[in-house]
Ligand SMILES: [Fe+2]
C-alpha cells in the first residue's frame with residue numbers, strides 16, 4: 001500500500017534509544033552505536049552453561065583483564081556488519097583484479113624457478129596458520145565480553161579465513177594441488193614449521209579470550225605480517241623479480257595496516273584502565289611475542305637465509321615501538 | 331624452457347574442499363580433547379567428521395561480494411523510508427505493537443544466535459561444520475543490526491521502542507524469548523545445533539518470518555519488508571545447514587537417535603510456545619491481516635513439517651512428542667494470549683486493544699469452531715466494561731510457566747473450558763507449568779530449569795519491592811505512553827494528526 005504523502009516536517013518524539021542516550025547524550029546515534037552498544041544481554045541470564053557451570057552465559061571473568069565498562073573498547077574503524085562487508089567487498093574486487101592480471105599475463109609462469117619454490121615454501125604453510133587464527137578469533141568472539149570487543153573479532157576471523165583462501169589460490173596459481181599437499185606436510189612435519197604450529201596449537205588451548213587476543217592478534221600476527229608480507233614478499237622477493245607475488249598478497253598487506261589500528265586501540269584502552277591490566281598485558285605480550293619471534297625465525301630463514309636474524313631483530317624493534325605507543329613497555 | 335604440464339582442473343566441490351577442509355590438521359602438541367573440550371559430554375558419537383557434506387559452498391570473497399550488494403540496497407531503502415516519513419504509509423499505528431514485540435524479544439535472539447554460532451563455530455572439531463557455523467554467526471549479527479537500524483526511525487516517532495535493550499533483560503514477556511535462546515546457548519554444541527540450526531531455523535522460521543514479513547508488506551511497513559527480504563538468502567543457507575546437521579549426526583551412529591529425538595521433542599515444544607507471540611500478532615495486531623495463525627500453521631506447520639518428518643523417518647525420527655497437543659492448541663492460543671495481553675497491558679511496552687466488530691467478524695470466520703463459543707463472549711464483556719468507564723485490568727500477577735515463562739493462560743488440550751496447569755515438586759519446591767510439554771522439559775533437566783529467572787518474583791525484590799511504579803521505572807516503561815489500550819494512546823493520536831497533515835492541505 002502506498003499513499004501519496006505530502007512532504008511534512010514532523011518533530012521527532014526522541015532522538016535515540018534510551019541506552020544510547022545514556023551513553024552518548026540526547027542526540028541521534030550513529031549506526032555503529034545502534035548496532036554495537038548494549039545489544040548483548042547483560043542481566044538476568046537464565047541458566048548456567050552446561051559446558052561450564054562455574055560461569056555465566058556471558059561472563060567477563062573468563063579473562064583476567066578487568067574493565068569497568070567493556071564497551072570502552074571501541075573499534076576506531078567503527079565496523080558494523082555493513083561497513084565491514086562494504087570495505088572487504090571493495091578489497092576483494094581489487095584482489096580479484098590482481099589475480100586476473102597475474103593470470104592473464106602469464107606472470108606466474110615467468111617467475112624464476114627458485115623464486116617460485118621459495119614463495120611456495122614460505123607462504124603456503126601459512127594457510128594453516130591463518131586457519132588457526134580464524135579459530136582463535138572465533139573463540140574470542142564467542143567467549144569475550146561486550147559487543148564492541150567481540151564483534152570485530154568475528155569479522156577478523158572471517159578475514160583470517162579469507163586470507164587462508166587467498167593463500168590457497170596463490171598456491172594453485174603458482175603451483176598445483178601437490179604444492180598445497182607438500183605445504184601441509186611441511187606444516188605437520190618439517191622442523192622449520194614445528195615451532196609455529198606448536199604456537200598456534202598452544203593458542204587454541206588458551207581459554208582466556210583476552211590473552212588469546214594478545215597472543216594471536218598482537219604478538220603473532222604483529223610479527224608475522226610485517227615479516228612475511230613486507231620484509232620477505234614486498235622487499236626480498238620483489239627485487240628478485242617476484243613482484244607478481246606482491247600483487248597476489250596485497251590484500252594481506254592492506255589488511256594488516258587497517259586491522260592493527262583496531263588492535264592497538266583495544267590494547268591501549270585496556271592497558272590504560274588499570275595498572276593490573278597493564279601488567280598483565282605486558283606479561284602476556286612479552287611472553288607470546290618472544291615465542292612468536294623464535295617460531296618465525298626458521299620460517300624467515302627459508303627465504304632470507306643468513307639475513308633472517310637481522311630481519312627478525314628489526315621486526316622485534318618495530319614491534320616494541322608499536323607496543324610502547326599502545327602503552328606497553330616490553 | 332620448462333615443459334608446462336596442464337594443471338589439473340579442480341571441480342567445484344574439490345575446490346571448496348581445498349579452500350576450507352584442507353586448511354585443518356590433526357593437532358599433535360595438544361590432544362583433541364584439550365582443544366575441543368565441549369564436544370563429548372552430550373553423548374553424541376561422531377566417528378568421521380570428514381563425512382560432513384558442505385551444505386553450501388561460499389568462499390569469503392564471494393560472501394563479501396554478495397552480502398555487500400544486499401547491504402547497499404537495504405540501507406538505500408531504509409534511508410529513503412526515514413527521509414520520506416515512510417511510517418505514515420502504515421495502515422495504522424496499531425501495527426507497531428507487533429514491531430515493538432519483535433524488537434524487544436526477537437532481535438535480541440538474533441544476537442544470541444550470533445554468539446551461539448560463534449561458539450559452536452569454534453567447538454566442533456571439523457572444518458566443514460566450523461566454517462558453516464561461522465558464516466551463520468556473522469549473518470546473525472547482521473540480522474540483529476539490520477533490525478535495530480530498520481526500527482530506529484520508528485523509535486524517533488513512536489513510543490514503546492526506546493527501551494528495548496533494558497526490556498530485553500527485565501520486562502516479563504521478553505523472558506519467553508530470552509529464556510528460549512539462553513536455554514539453547516547453555517546447552518552443549520550439538521543440542522544448540524538441533525535447537526537453533528534445526529528446530530528453529532528449519533522447522534519454525536517460516537512460521538515466524540513469512541507471516542511477519544507479509545504482514546509488514548500488507549500494512550505498508552517497507553522498512554521491515556526490506557530487512558526480511560534482505561535476510562532471505564541468509565536464511566536459505568541457515569536452513570540447509572540445519573538439515574545437514576541433523577542428517578550428519580544421525581548417520582554417524584545409531585546411538586545418537588534417542589538423544590536427538592529427545593532434543594527435537596524439547597525444542598519443538600519450546601519453539602511452539604515462543605510462537606504464541608506470533609499467533610497473537612497475526613490474528614490481532616495486524617490492522618490488515620495476511621492469513622490467520624490457523625492458516626499459517628496448516629501451510630508451514632502441517633504441510634511442510636509433515637513432509638520434513640516423513641523425510642526424517644528413514645533415520646528413525648518420529649514427529650515431535652508435542653505435535654498433537656500443538657494441533658489442538660492452534661484454534662485457541664492467539665485468543666487466549668491476546669486476552670491476557672489486554673488485561674495486563676498496563677505492564678507491556680506495546681499497546682493492546684479490544685478487537686473491533688469487524689475484527690471479530692474476521693475472527694469468527696477464521697475460527698468457526700472456537701471464536702464465537704469461547705472468546706467472543708469474553709471480548710464482549712470486556713468491551714462493555716470499557717464502555718462503562720471501568721476497563722478490565724488484571725493487577726493480579728500472572729502465574730508463569732517455569733519452562734516457557736508464558737503466563738499459564740492456556741487450556742487443556744481436550745477441554746477448552748479448563749485452564750491447563752501442571753505442578754512438579756523438586757527439592758522441596760513446587761514448580762508450575764502451562765502444559766505437559768513444558769513439564770516434560772523441566773523434568774528431563776530440573777537442575778537447569780530451577781535456575782530460570784522468573785520476572786514475577788522479581789517484583790517483590792529490590793529495587794521494586796512490590797511497588798508498581800518502581801517496577802515500571804526499573805523496566806524503563808513510561809506509564810501512559812508505552813503501555814495500555816491503543817484507543818487512548820499517544821501513538822494513535824500522533825499518527826492520525828501526522829497522517830492528516832501529510833494527506834490533506836491543512
Ligand atoms: Fe537471523
Ligand SMILES: [Fe+2]
Pocket residue numbers: 531564565568
Ligand atoms: Fe537465521
Ligand SMILES: [Zn+2]
Pocket residue numbers: 603731732733734735736763764765768
Ligand atoms: Zn510453558
